[in-house]
Amino acid sequence: MNEYSRTKTDRLSSSDAAEFVWDTMDCTQVHAYVGPVLESWLQQAKPGRVLDLGCGNGALTARLAKFATQMVGTDHSDTGVQIARQHFPSIQFFRSDVGEVLPVSHHGAYDMVLATEVIEHLFKPRAVFERAREALRPGGALIITTPFHGYWKNLALAVSGKFDEHWHPMRDYGHIKFFSRRTLGLLLEEQGFLAARWARVGRVPLFARSMMVMASLQK
Secondary structure: OOOEEOOHHHHOOOOOOOOOOOOOOOEEOOHHHHHHHHHHHHHHHOOOEEEEEOOOOOHHHHHHHHHOOEEEEEEOOHHHHHHHHHHOOOOEEEEOOOOOOOOHHHOOOEEEEEEEOOHHHOOOOHHHHHHHHHHEEEEEEEEEEEEEOOHHHHHHHHHOOOHHHHHOOOOOOOOOOOEOHHHHHHHHHHOOEEEEEEEEEOOOHHHOOEEEEEEEEOO
């Protein structure tokens, strides 16, 4: 297997399925550029219990496990959770939908929540923050990564004719929300989180593939 690969849903224009379909145990291409920064941030934060919200096939969860006392992963995709349980049996994985309340046993049980390339797939992105507030202990931290959008990057996409490819219009479970640092920052503030650090990853910062933020729960 390759170190980085694409899921069935990523490879096909339309999976015509009831979920985001996983058929690989590998990390994805996105993990190549968000992974090193996540490792660095977790190594510095030294969190206790961490919830990977939208863990997919669990490959990134497993990669980050050594930087936390305990890693737990959850995802709405049956295929993703099945692969995660099969290949990473030492880590707890459970199925849940980000749009629904977490099981009570997970409320207030975590020092950190990760949401890696999740929020851009949601019709209601505030659900990420609702789940994080449920899961986090007082003062806990939330890390979000999502594709970066800014004036110069959007202009470059338009000039190069890449908008159709970038927007995923033909792909089931593709990207439907597009954030700049300003709009993601406004959402964090609205939802009671204080941003502590930001990063842009993949390519040069002006045309970064993704941006990352670590924020603390304030209320």
